[in-house]
Amino acid sequence: MCQEWVKRGYKVTVVTGIPNYPMGKTFEGYGxxxxxxxxxxxxxIIRIPLIPRGSSSIGMILNYLSFMISGIIAGKLKKINxxxxxxxxxxxMTQVLAGISFAKKMGVPHxxxxxxxxxxxxxxxxxxxxxxVIKPIDKMVDYIYKNTDEIFATSPSFVEAICNRKVPVDRNKVHYWPQYAEEFYQPCEKKHVxxxxxDNSFKIAFTGNIGTAQGLQILPATAELLKDxxxxxxxxxxxxxxEEFNKEIARRNVQNKFLMISRQPAERVPEFLSTCDAAFLSFQNAKLWTMTIPAKLQSYMACGMPxxxxxxxxxxxIVREAECGMCSSIGDAEQLSAVIKNMMSADLDEMGENSRKYFEQHFDKQMLMNQMEEYFHH
Structure with a gap:
């Protein structure tokens, strides 16, 4: 987004932390x-001090708090116009307090x-x-929404949730503004990677963060059901x-069903997808994830993937509206294995075209950035 604003003639200053995500250690060359x-x-780019998140929940809490405190202090002391x-x-969400601290000092919209x-x-x-634990967080969220001039949310369900809080938020300042995929996410010719x-196997790609929220424990169980x-x-x-995921694959003895490739530059994702027949995403079973539109969906659709x-x-x-694939219930390996069998005989070319078409209509970067610019000037 920042690069796009620079292209459009804005001067952009980013206040962020010392990079340490997702592995929890400070990146080499930074400190x-x-x-x-x-x-x-x-x-x-101004990088303010924080404690790296490490791999424990205590580390994550310290990481969150250290950025919040550093950010509020920077907001009061740093000379930025x-x-x-x-x-x-x-x-x-604690990081937003840093944004509010800067906005209040400069007397500008947040x-x-x-x-x-x-x-x-x-x-x-x-x-x-x-x-x-939750009451103080709720109070903080009320404070954040009250001290924000325009709120953008990544899904219609998020808009509803924000407007219908116990302390209601004015609907006029809450807008649905979905994530887009970067412009390098394009359908590309199938080439050797x-x-x-x-080989002739039906290849299903998953790209991105292998975390617990992604609900990926469904895959080893599904692979077992698809052993034939x-x-x-x-x-x-x-x-x-x-690590846990690899252990589960070994426990179920389905190593031959998985090809594990380490993290790649995002720019390479389209070529990996081009060699596969379909792209996969999943969630943990929780109400929040049903309200979420994951950015992964946009990047898959941008690449024209079923x-x-x-x-x-x-x-x-979205998958049903776009007619670009098939869904199973969260966490249901049997249903997912049936969906995969159906996909193996489906018209994948048509689904891929529908995927890209829906992306262009709803998630195109230039279209969405133009919308954002209108909010800056209204």
Missing amino acids: LTKKRHEIWNGIE AEYVFSFEVSP YLYVQDLWPENVITVTGISSPT PEIPE EDVTFVMVGDGRYL IIAAAQGETER
Whole structure:
């Protein structure tokens, strides 16, 4: 988004942390005394101190709190001039307090892009629902929405959830603005990719973060049910659940059904997808995920991929509306194995074309960035 704004003539300053996601360790070449201020593709980047998230939940909490405290202090002390502050909110929502701190100091509008709904995300991911923990988070969220001039949300369900909170939010300032896929996500000619053998198996791609929220434990169980079918799951990525995932594959003795490829530059994803017959996404079984439109869906559709999803709610609605694939219930391996068998004899070319067409109508980057620009100027 920042690069696009620079192309459109805006001066953009990003305030962010020292990079450590998703593996939880500070990236090489960065640190408290290294690369704290840089210019990248015309964007000024200021990296404020934080504690790397590590691999424990304590580490994650310290990571969240350290960025929030650093950000609020930076908001009060750093000399930055801007006409808007735009908070890009993936979890944790605590980071938005830094955005509000900057906006208040400069007396400018604060815009917020909600990609993770709080406190719902905390309850779903941590399993903590104790009022002692959730009430203060709820209060913080009320404060954030009250101190935001325009709120953008990634799905219609998110818009409803924000407007219908106990402390209601004015519907006029909450807008559905879905994620787009970057322009390098394009359908590309099927070509040989060294990491993927050229055989006749029905290949199903998954690309991205292998975490617990993705509900990927369904795949080893599904692979076991498909042991007599010529199916390969091509997994491109890594994440905190990867080790556990590999153990589950070994436990079920379905190693021959999986091709594990380490994390790749995003720009290579279209070529990996081009060698596969369909693309897969799934979720854990939780109400929050049915309200979510994952960015992975947009990138798959941009590449003109037929979709197989173990998902309900918003994802299922889009796949059905677009007529670009098939869905099974969350966590139901038997249903998913039946869906995969049906996909093996489906008209994949037509599904792929429908996928790209729907993407162009609803998730095109230039169209959505034009919409955002109208909000800046209205």
